[in-house]
Amino acid sequence: MPEALPDLLHADGVLFDLDGVLTPTAEVHMRAWKVVFDDVFARWGITPAYSDADYFDFVDGKKRYDGVASLMQSRNVEVPWGDVDDDPAAETICGIGNRKNAAFAVSLRSEGIAPYPGSLALVEKLHAAGVPLGVVSSSKNAEEVLGAAGLRDFFRIVVDGVVAERDGLASKPAADMFAAGAAALGVDPARSVAVEDATSGAASAAAAGFATVVGVDRGTGADALRDAGATVVVDDLDVFLSETRTENPETA
Numbered sequence: 001m002p003e004a005l006p007d008l009l010h011a012d013g014v015l016f017d018l019d020g021v022l023t024p025t026a027e028v029h030m031r032a033w034k035v036v037f038d039d040v041f042a043r044w045g046i047t048p049a050y051s052d053a054d055y056f057d058f059v060d061g062k063k064r065y066d067g068v069a070s071l072m073q074s075r076n077v078e079v080p081w082g083d084v085d086d087d088p089a090a091e092t093i094c095g096i097g098n099r100k101n102a103a104f105a106v107s108l109r110s111e112g113i114a115p116y117p118g119s120l121a122l123v124e125k126l127h128a129a130g131v132p133l134g135v136v137s138s139s140k141n142a143e144e145v146l147g148a149a150g151l152r153d154f155f156r157i158v159v160d161g162v163v164a165e166r167d168g169l170a171s172k173p174a175a176d177m178f179a180a181g182a183a184a185l186g187v188d189p190a191r192s193v194a195v196e197d198a199t200s201g202a203a204s205a206a207a208a209g210f211a212t213v214v215g216v217d218r219g220t221g222a223d224a225l226r227d228a229g230a231t232v233v234v235d236d237l238d239v240f241l242s243e244t245r246t247e248n249p250e251t252a
Contacts (some may be wrong), residue, residue: 003232006212008240009120009129013187015205017061018137018160020197020218021237022119023149025108025139030055032103037071040096046075056220063138063161063171063197065099084165089169104141108148108195115149118238125241128153134158136181136194136201138172140165171226173203178210194250199228206230233250 007012018063020026029053037050050071054062058074059067065081070095082092088099115123126133134157135142142160146152159181163169169176178201180191194205199215206229214237215222215230222233234240 003041003234005232005234006128006214008193009131009228011131011193011212012137013132013134013182013185014126014193014195015134015136015181015185015210016119016123016155017194017198017201018135018142018145019050019139020060021116021195021216022123022135023113023115023145025113025141026060026197026218027048028104028107028111028113028138029139032100033059033067035103036100046077051164052219055197056224059187060198061138061172061200062165064101064140065093066171068093068097068100101133101223102138108141108145113149114143115151116236118241119230120151122237123151123154124210132156132185132187135160135184135187136177136204138164138177138201157181158239159184168234172198173207175204175207175209178208180203181209182210196225196230199224202228202230 009010016022019029034053037138041050054071058070080092082090082094084094086095086098087090088095088102123136133155135155137160140161142158159177169180178194182192189209190211192210193212194210195214196202197218199220202213202215202225213226213230215233217225217233225233
């Protein structure tokens with residue numbers, strides 16, 4: 001029997017992760033990380049080799065430098081943190097992170113990005129119904145990605161890696177980013193919905209008090225998302241289109 005889906009139109013607000021939820025930028029991120037980590041692991045003789053499982057276990061959903069540090073710790077490799085302004089060639093946590101970001105930016109600007117059709121359709125429907133919408137993303141590229149995908153105008157607030165660094169917000173899975181998103185949107189997490197594709201993000205939303213956490217399984221695994229805090233797991237957000245009505249619930 002299919003899982004019962006929450007009625008998003010009756011939520012105080014809906015807060016979406018970006019990469020892997022609204023846009024397939026997770027795939028661009030994965031390719032960029034693989035290029036960088038394959039090179040670092042080969043040159044430093046780090047084993048076992050970097051894999052897609054490493055992305056989901058140690059990098060996905062986290063702020064960029066925290067993801068690098070988490071992966072290196074998994075291999076018991078000590079790397080100096082460095083500084084956020086480190087040259088991408090620097091052999092530091094920040095340098096490796098900046099190297100990856102440079103590869104991501106080149107790919108984004110050369111290839112562009114389009115939203116997942118189901119995600120776009122749901123966002124359009126919720127926006128038309130007057131449901132407050134926001135984005136909570138660990139990426140420092142969130143504003144650029146939203147603009148490139150033609151999505152920015154749908155969202156009242158964006159809490160991203162730039163905001164997290166400015167305000168000292170801890171990386172997902174800590175509650176900080178989703179709690180800040182709810183506060184910025186002016187909604188109660190207990191009556192709102194978070195939408196995530198990463199275990200770290202699902203855990204962050206659950207820790208922030210979101211009673212409804214929708215996990216979008218783009219490869220992480222339904223069980224892993226549920227274990228992290230997702231209350232319902234779907235393969236694509238288009239499943240909500242037949243479950244939502246276009247009228248505002250306050251006037252229905």
